[in-house]
Amino acid sequence: LLTLRGAQLLHEADLVLYDYLVNPGVLDHGRHDAEWICLGRHGRASLWEPSRIHAAMIAGARAGKCVVRLKGGDPLVFGRAAGELEALQQAGIPFEIVPGITAGLAAAAYAGLPLTNREMASAVALVTGQEGEGKGGAELDYEALARFPGTIVMYMGVTTAGVWSHQLIHAGMAPETPVLFVRRCSWPNQETLSCRLDEVAAKVLPYSKFPPPAVAIIGEVAIQHKRWGWWEQRPLGGQSVLVTRPRHQAAKLCESLAALGADVVCQPAIEILPPESWDAVDRELDRIHEFDFVVFSSSNGVSAICDRWLTRGRDFRGWGIYAPIWSQNEAFMPNEWWTFCAIRFRGDIAC
Amino acid sequence: LLTLRGAQLLHEADLVLYDYLVNPGVLDHGRHDAEWICLGRHGRASLWEPSRIHAAMIAGARAGKCVVRLKGGDPLVFGRAAGELEALQQAGIPFEIVPGITAGLAAAAYAGLPLTNREMASAVALVTGQEGEGKGGAELDYEALARFPGTIVMYMGVTTAGVWSHQLIHAGMAPETPVLFVRRCSWPNQETLSCRLDEVAAKVLPYSKFPPPAVAIIGEVAIQHKRWGWWEQRPLGGQSVLVTRPRHQAAKLCESLAALGADVVCQPAIEILPPESWDAVDRELDRIHEFDFVVFSSSNGVSAICDRWLTRGRDFRGWGIYAPIWSQNEAFMPNEWWTFCAIRFRGDIAC
Numbered sequence: 001l002l003t004l005r006g007a008q009l010l011h012e013a014d015l016v017l018y019d020y021l022v023n024p025g026v027l028d029h030g031r032h033d034a035e036w037i038c039l040g041r042h043g044r045a046s047l048w049e050p051s052r053i054h055a056a057m058i059a060g061a062r063a064g065k066c067v068v069r070l071k072g073g074d075p076l077v078f079g080r081a082a083g084e085l086e087a088l089q090q091a092g093i094p095f096e097i098v099p100g101i102t103a104g105l106a107a108a109a110y111a112g113l114p115l116t117n118r119e120m121a122s123a124v125a126l127v128t129g130q131e132g133e134g135k136g137g138a139e140l141d142y143e144a145l146a147r148f149p150g151t152i153v154m155y156m157g158v159t160t161a162g163v164w165s166h167q168l169i170h171a172g173m174a175p176e177t178p179v180l181f182v183r184r185c186s187w188p189n190q191e192t193l194s195c196r197l198d199e200v201a202a203k204v205l206p207y208s209k210f211p212p213p214a215v216a217i218i219g220e221v222a223i224q225h226k227r228w229g230w231w232e233q234r235p236l237g238g239q240s241v242l243v244t245r246p247r248h249q250a251a252k253l254c255e256s257l258a259a260l261g262a263d264v265v266c267q268p269a270i271e272i273l274p275p276e277s278w279d280a281v282d283r284e285l286d287r288i289h290e291f292d293f294v295v296f297s298s299s300n301g302v303s304a305i306c307d308r309w310l311t312r313g314r315d316f317r318g319w320g321i322y323a324p325i326w327s328q329n330e331a332f333m334p335n336e337w338w339t340f341c342a343i344r345f346r347g348d349i350a351c
Numbered sequence: 352l353l354t355l356r357g358a359q360l361l362h363e364a365d366l367v368l369y370d371y372l373v374n375p376g377v378l379d380h381g382r383h384d385a386e387w388i389c390l391g392r393h394g395r396a397s398l399w400e401p402s403r404i405h406a407a408m409i410a411g412a413r414a415g416k417c418v419v420r421l422k423g424g425d426p427l428v429f430g431r432a433a434g435e436l437e438a439l440q441q442a443g444i445p446f447e448i449v450p451g452i453t454a455g456l457a458a459a460a461y462a463g464l465p466l467t468n469r470e471m472a473s474a475v476a477l478v479t480g481q482e483g484e485g486k487g488g489a490e491l492d493y494e495a496l497a498r499f500p501g502t503i504v505m506y507m508g509v510t511t512a513g514v515w516s517h518q519l520i521h522a523g524m525a526p527e528t529p530v531l532f533v534r535r536c537s538w539p540n541q542e543t544l545s546c547r548l549d550e551v552a553a554k555v556l557p558y559s560k561f562p563p564p565a566v567a568i569i570g571e572v573a574i575q576h577k578r579w580g581w582w583e584q585r586p587l588g589g590q591s592v593l594v595t596r597p598r599h600q601a602a603k604l605c606e607s608l609a610a611l612g613a614d615v616v617c618q619p620a621i622e623i624l625p626p627e628s629w630d631a632v633d634r635e636l637d638r639i640h641e642f643d644f645v646v647f648s649s650s651n652g653v654s655a656i657c658d659r660w661l662t663r664g665r666d667f668r669g670w671g672i673y674a675p676i677w678s679q680n681e682a683f684m685p686n687e688w689w690t691f692c693a694i695r696f697r698g699d700i701a702c
Contacts, residue, residue: 001356001449001450003353004352004353004354007355076456076460076464076466076467077466077467079467082468085463085465089578094581094585095581096581097460098352100452102456105425105453109425112448114426114427114433114436115427116428116477116479118431122491123476123477123491124428125474125475125501126467126475126477127473140473140500144495144499148499149491149496150476224433227437227440234445
């Protein structure tokens with residue numbers, strides 16, 4: 001769910017300062033020769049202080065580096081961006097803000113819940129369950145929230161579930177209001193938990209029952225998960241699939257399986273290497289004009305033989321090239337060698 | 352701001368049903384051979400009825416097509432997704448929901464406003480200014496909104512600005528509450544308008560002063576636009592730049608200018624074509640062994656001559672290839688022809 005602009009800037013970055021919770025797939029969009037610094041994990045001693053993060057961003061920028069400060073979700077929604085923007089502005093460092101899909105809206109999409117809806121909800125509120133902590137104990141205005149004319153999306157609300165569910169009911173929200181918790185949103189092991197507002201504490205506490213981080217969606221729309229919860233309804237949802245193809249050929253299969261809902265583990269059991277000696281191959285290539293057809297059983301064979309042929313200073317002029325019936329490609333009859341170069345990675349072919 | 356998953360599905364789509372307001376840049380991620388249907392413009396007679404949209408989606412899917420229903424922003428936030436999900440579910444068509452950056456959060460990012468902030472705002476409410484219309488006149492609960500403990504983001508609130516600003520003040524919100532309107536968010540001609548809540552009607556009405564669509568951000572955070580409004584502060588912000596390079600070579604320059612804030616108009620004044628006759632070129636190529644060096648003044652020349660050379664059945668074995676000093680490429684001395692093929696589009700080279 002990274003944006004194209006986000007991917008582009010990650011690719012340009014010389015220095016990436018990222019939060020522990022960022023999806024590892026996102027990191028793949030950066031360059032391997034960039035400097036990658038993880039700013040630690042919440043609740044662990046290794047978490048960087050804001051002042052240290054500011055200093056690292058500013059030092060990187062002053063050294064002429066393209067610096068990306070990467071956060072999960074949207075940096076402007078419970079992302080503590082203000083302090084970092086202030087530090088950059090005071091240092092005179094120009095910046096760009098790239099929004100991301102915030103966790104609450106991602107959770108709604110992956111749970112199949114339209115957050116607004118003519119019949120059920122005119123508005124959406126994004127609220128954090130950790131508010132007291134951030135404000136030295138000051139609490140949310142639960143009376144205002146209980147009256148909010150729409151869906152409430154509670155971020156980081158697992159550990160405080162007992163407090164907010166009680167307070168919302170106390171402030172007048174109906175005890176039977178539907179609630180849906182979503183954790184590991186968009187991951188193969190995404191989990192959801194449906195309950196009523198007055199059942200929240202019993203269902204998720206102690207929080208080992210439904211470990212954070214998770215988002216809670218509170219309001220009439222939450223009942224729609226049963227009908228439109230497409231993520232859990234995918235054909236391979238909940239299945240783990242092991243793919244053993246060589247790494248360079250596994251991507252497409254892994255992607256297709258993941259699109260059908262599988263949790264794909266890519267563990268190549270085969271590696272394609274050149275033979276210890278090319279002598280036997282070279283002998284056959286030297287008398288290739290004696291054959292009417294050379295038929296390959298795999299694209300690895302096509303690739304290896306063509307490379308060998310070219311390495312020995314030959315080209316493909318005069319060769320006819322056919323795609324086999326089972327690959328459903330069109331047949332190719334090139335009269336220039338580079339057509340062959342262009343097609344030889346497209347799949348199984350015989351030449 | 353399209354997500355990678357969104358771009359991937361657009362690329363796979365055989366049929367794209369899109370709203371009028373979708374950014375044209377997004378459409379470029381689809382295939383040219385896909386079927387593209389614009390569902391019309393709000394307020395015009397040509398707007399498709401929901402039942403017709405549902406029928407088109409279902410017919411496409413039943414014909415075995417990969418169908419993308421493309422909406423601007425996030426489909427689950429004021430995107431009228433519920434009716435479409437219901438139609439698909441009743442027809443038994445499996446679907447996937449890909450969230451997008453919703454307009455309100457994009458506006459915040461491009462205006463430089465953290466929507467939550469320890470000192471100023473504990474929560475964010477997304478609200479539509481067209482609520483009455485959608486509910487047959489029923490109004491928003493302004494008393495609850497006026498008490499909302501955080502930032503309010505009002506979608507589609509220009510034409511109704513007089514109503515909601517008056518009602519919020521009447522319900523107890525401070526008249527001096529800062530408001531920031533953002534229109535054409537993330538476009539080169541993005542516009543913002545800062546005012547107090549009690550000045551809203553005078554500043555934007557009649558709405559020709561600040562035409563919709565626009566988002567209004569209401570709350571203390573709105574004052575930060577002066578300091579962190581990075582979009583307007585970019586070096587080429589507000590400048591239009593005409594790029595006259597040939598289309599296939601203009602992309603990188605256009606992208607760099609746009610990244611600095613320019614409104615780039617790409618209007619090629621040059622087109623690179625083959626000569627009417629190759630005779631003069633062929634004469635020189637036939638005696639190329641008489642030259643020590645062939646020096647090209649542009650990559651177009653390299654490209655054209657190499658193509659011609661290959662077309663005439665030659666290859667590049669034995670040629671030495673040098674990158675010129677000014678392009679700062681490394682010098683290449685390949686002993687196999689395909690190295691040349693690989694490098695000849697990298698920039699100006701001489702061979």
